[in-house]
Amino acid sequence: MPYVERNAAGDIVAVSATEDAIHRHLVDAEDPQLRVFLHKLSATPGLAETDLHMVRVLEDLIDLLVERAVIRFTDLPPAAQEKLSARRSARVSMRSLHLLDDADGQVVL
Structure with a gap:
């Protein structure tokens, strides 16, 4: 109950x-x-659905800030570094299998 x-x-x-x-x-x-x-x-449209899109936005933002030397990847907390690295590796693996469209990261079926 x-x-x-x-x-x-x-x-x-x-x-x-x-x-x-x-x-x-x-x-x-x-x-x-x-x-x-x-x-x-x-x-109600769930926050979880919009959270998935926000995760990718934040990943791209972090990549941009690192690329432009505004922050260093090592400035992030270790847990954040691990999660970002794991997601980056997963995306690379999926691209190597040609399951992701390079333009927007969408799964191609």
Whole structure:
């Protein structure tokens, strides 16, 4: 059964599988308010979809800043360096298989 956070009007504004300081109210999984909240989430264009595009924008921005010597790659935190290197390697591998279009990085089927 999920735990929810409610606003001052009593509307559900967040859901969690576990109880914590914010998600204190236990509700039935079939609760009508919970169903409405979850439906709104699925009907709204998800942040995850736009996040995928933003990741590529940030990668390109970082590459540009490094290329123009505004920052050094080693200025980035080690975790960021590892993630960027892994994504760069994955893109190179996909290009070598001709699965990516060079123009925009889209997968070619």
